[in-house]
Amino acid sequence: MTAQKCSARTARGRPCRAWAMPDTDPPRCAAHRDDRGAHGAPAGNTNAREHGFYSPALDAAELADLVSLADDPSLDDEIAAARVALRRVLAALDTDQPDPRLASLAFAGTRTIARLLRDQRAISGDAADGIAGAIAQALDELSTEWGIDL
Numbered sequence: 331m332t333a334q335k336c337s338a339r340t341a342r343g344r345p346c347r348a349w350a351m352p353d354t355d356p357p358r359c360a361a362h363r364d365d366r367g368a369h370g371a372p373a374g375n376t377n378a379r380e381h382g383f384y385s386p387a388l389d390a391a392e393l394a395d396l397v398s399l400a401d402d403p404s405l406d407d408e409i410a411a412a413r414v415a416l417r418r419v420l421a422a423l424d425t426d427q428p429d430p431r432l433a434s435l436a437f438a439g440t441r442t443i444a445r446l447l448r449d450q451r452a453i454s455g456d457a458a459d460g461i462a463g464a465i466a467q468a469l470d471e472l473s474t475e476w477g478i479d480l
Contacts (some may be wrong), residue, residue: 338362407444416438442475 336346336359352355416439423432451460473480 336362405446405450409443409450410438412443412446416443 333356334350336348336350337356338346338358340346346362348359350359351363354363389429416436418434419436419439422428423436428473469480
């Protein structure tokens with residue numbers, strides 16, 4: 331059998347210049363043969379995944395965390411979204427060769443969540459109750475220690 335060129339055309343419409351694989355009819359190279367099975371990336375490949383919270387590619391755990399998001403997100407929803415983003419950063423850090431810039435991003439994400447939780451507590455009024463309780467406890471302890479009624 332004589333060697334043949336591939337009979338396929340490239341994406342630009344030009345004839346393929348590669349040599350055909352043996353016993354292919356029509357003659358096709360390895361890139362153009364039709365018996366390769368499933369086309370595209372292998373299962374689990376995330377090279378084309380878009381990053382960021384508003385990405386349409388959320389995994390099942392992220393969707394479960396964000397299922398409560400409505401058209402008018404609340405502070406709880408924003409906290410959940412920040413936690414999902416932080417979880418993604420932490421997962422990216424847990425690889426063989428993590429990008430060193432991700433560590434500062436993880437700390438920034440943690441600070442953001444802490445601020446959101448603090449603001450949520452302040453809005454709900456729990457912060458004032460907590461401060462008043464702490465002051466009352468401190469006064470009780472001082473009263474006992476000094477032996478006077480404060």
